[in-house]
Amino acid sequence: MNAKPRLAVFKFASCDGCQLQLLDAQDRLLELAGRVEIDHFLEASSRVVPGPYDMGLVEGSITTIEDEERIREVRRQCRFLVTIGACATAGGIQALRNWGRIDDFRAAIYATPETISTLATSTPIADHVPVDFELRGCPIDRGQLIDLLTAVLLGRKPHVPGHSVCVECKARGLVCVAVAKGIPCLGPVTQAGCGAICPAHDRECFGCFGPSESPNLVSLTGFYERRGTPRDSLMRLVRSFNAAAPAFRAESDRLEASE
Amino acid sequence: MTPPSPGSWHWLDRAGLQLVVDALRRQGHRVIGPQVADGAIVLRDLASVTDLPTGWLDDQDGGSYRLRHDPTAGTFDHVVGPHSLKNFLFPARETVASFARDDGTWTQAPRSAAESPLAVLGVRGCDLAALAVQDRVFLGSGYVDEAYKARRERLFLVAVNCRRAAATCFCHSMGCGPSAGPVFDLALTEIGNRFACEVGSDHGAAVLAAASEAGAVLAACTASEIDAAGAVPRDLGSRMHARQTVNDTPSPRSLDTHGIRDLLMRNLEHPQWDEVASRCLSCTNCTLVCPTCFCSSVQEVADLSGDQVDRERHWASCFSLDHARMHGQSVRSSTASRYRQWLIHKFATWIDQFDTSGCTGCGRCITWCPVGIDVTREIAAIRATDGAAAPETGRGTS
Structure with missing residues (x-):
């Protein structure tokens, strides 16, 4: 590779938290800036160099007609397209709208609902264009992002395991909050990557990284229910940041239907 | 006083146990022991024997672990928690080598300075058996794991003979407990407010002697006291085989290992x-x-x-x-x-x-x-x- 590879960062419906993981990378960001041309990153700089780009990072979900068109153009401009975060890979927390009526939300929130143009659903990028790699998380893990960029630069496979959060708890020597405290925790069915932040603070895993590689939600929620957690609480635990990820969606629908 | 030697038994009170910990630390050991933290009895660096989980019991069952305070419980009446020797001898993450490239030439960085030797307090029969299994894997297969070997060779083991079993215990079925063995440096059997301490190695004898020099009172156990101490885990083993409820803990599990x-x-x-x-x-x-x-x-x-x-x-x-x-x-x-x-x-x-x-x-x-x-x-x-x-x-x- 003679010329430095060109990197672009794009935002769709999202809170910007995943892009912030890149901005907050500090020393690593400076190091990265020395190895790639950051040609489109509006959160960091108003300097924009037109595409095409070698690699595009896409944050956010598709929630408007304009988004649907823009993502196709972004795809055309990026040789390697990576979605970053729960919004881009699963529709995000805003995919809760998929279970409601968009007109009701519009009327409840906006003074002039007729001026709001939006789709009825929030959908992941991969529902609209082919995606080369997905980084999970709400937000993504900075270490995984840097690892992915390093992997692309060095031409190797990224170290992004599909196993459960439990692996990270056990590696840190944390005591399992589900077993020792009876707290319903999504860690056993959630993909690792966060470093087990919530269990380290005595809280359950909320499933920010979406379903693990072979999740068995029916077994886990059934066990928690037999231990006394109401089905409705379990439904809401599963239906959150990654509500529309297929495995989580199927389970929250199943729990809701059988309430 | 009979000087400690492999096979000898001595009484240790709680202050004496602290002096054993102090002696290990003076020898440069990092001392690990069971302690209450985050709703469980975990293994971590032990500052003082007052941090040991005296008066705590663990109720265990499938998918459930709860601590219970019982003023009549001893220091080691809990059983095993989520951690084991594995967490220390074969850590979850370890950098095994580092390399740097300069002008196209790779150089391997020298290994980092040696770690302090480990001393672990409160190790049960099942975990001593597990150590023997890991020894076969890491040391005995012809492919020696050097990092494991370095830690293992300098490991000091203060074992404990169990006098209580949790509902999840089945060491008796596997022939791995509840007596501590086969290898340890010192083994404690808790009786009343003190511990009958069996010496299992020269190193164990030396540590006990050092504790004695620092003021630990080491009355030798009489033959009948040794018999009584030996009966503690044996009786528990019999009750486990009979699947009897032990105190107020439900009967332990068992496994038919025949064929x-x-x-x-x-x-x-x-x-x-x-x-x-x-x-x-x-x-x-x-x-x-x-x-x-x-x-x-x-x-x-x-x-x-x-x-x-x-x-x-x-x-x-x-x-x-x-x-x-x-x-x-x-x-x-x-x-x-x-x-x-x-x-x-x-x-x-x-x-x-x-x-x-x-x-x-x-x-x-x-x-x-x-x-x-x-x-x-x-x-x-x-x-x-x-x-x-x-x-x-x-x-x-x-």
């Missing part, structure tokens, strides 16, 4: 594998808390330039898809195949490979399974319907 290798090997297509797979989460907890599971994976972690590379080893589990990934796909794609791989390795092919079972009956895999899958019940279910064959499920070897 277990052949039982499992002739039931590779038993329908129980699919039944357990409907409950198994593939979350890896059973393998990570298991004191004998030894699988690891190695990856190169480079900086953005690729000029600085660390070779990192981390725990791996046969419940993850990557563990059996080859030529682009996992050869054990179903949960049934992964559970079967784990259980059959642990209880059957381990015997072929290492001439010992991989299970010591510590019960951690039962307690720390988030949905309480119980290996003793799974094996009992297979034994009860020995020879049953699953309808063709397509599970096969995958």
